[in-house]
Amino acid sequence: MTPMKEDYLKIIFELGGASEKVSNKQIAISLNIAAGSVTEMINKMVEEGLVNHEPYAGISLTDSGREKAVTLVRKHRLWETFxxxxxxxxxxxxxxxAEKxxxxxxxxxxxxxxxxxDHPKTCPHGGTIPDRNGHFDSESHLILNAVEDGKTVTVSRFIDNHDLLTYLGDIKLDIGDQLKVNKHDPFEGPVxxxxxxxxxxxxIGYKAAHYIFVE
Incomplete structure (x- = not known):
């Protein structure tokens, strides 16, 4: 399997594709690639039995894709923790x-x-770590950008991205912080x-707000 397909499996897992459907747009934003490229890759992964794709509904992992994603995510997040x-x-x-x-x-x-x-449950950026039998604790898939104005939420995890984590360090946003969402600026503006x-x-920038999961 190519590294790019592995990246797709991992990001679909991170976005909740092991139990629910995720959109092309979510994948495109998370991987920072064009939506057309996502469609092309997803079609290949459907042919290989790694994902299911229902038009206008979304993308989810098949049993085979989920098994492969869990194995990749487990090793990746154990290395991050180490x-x-x-x-x-x-x-x-x-x-x-960790990618290497x-x-x-x-x-x-x-x-x-x-x-x-000592069998960590989560990695340093809050992602769940599957155990050796493939079991893992549930985690929130609600992104900050989707939270309604006026709501208060708690930061639970971040997508594993170098630029994002550098940015969040600069603004001192940590897992466990409570955030009150005041306003979404229009036309893909910041939160x-x-x-x-x-x-x-x-x-918080529009793209960054798609990388921050809250509950």
Missing amino acids: LVKKLDFALPDLDVE LEHVTSEKLANAMDDAL LVTNLTDKQDLT
Whole structure:
């Protein structure tokens, strides 16, 4: 399987495609690629039995696609956790290293890391880590951009993206922070929020607001 298809499997899993349908637009924004490219790749993955695609409804993982995604996500997030807990890596630097390491990691090594880390449930950016039997805790798939004005939510996880994590570090937005959504600017403008935890007003870009999951 090509690295690009693996990236699709992982992002569809992150967006909730193991249990519900996600849109082409969500995938395109999350991978920062054109919608037409997503359609082309999804058609190939349908032919290979990795995803289901219902026009106007969305995309979800097949049993085969889900199994492959869970294996990839588990190894990736275990490495991220190891790099932070054992080697003091900064969050923005995790994805590139974990991306390389996951491809050369056997199931035996993944299980050994899991034991050494005392079976972590989540990775450093809040994503659930499947166990060795493929089971994992449920997680929120509600993105900040979809929250109605006036609502208060709690940040639960971030998509694993170097630029995003650098940006969130700069504005000091952390997992567990409570946010009050004040306003969505029109025409794909930013989301204006108040970080109730830090008592700071923040302006979060349209794309970044699709990478932040809340509950």
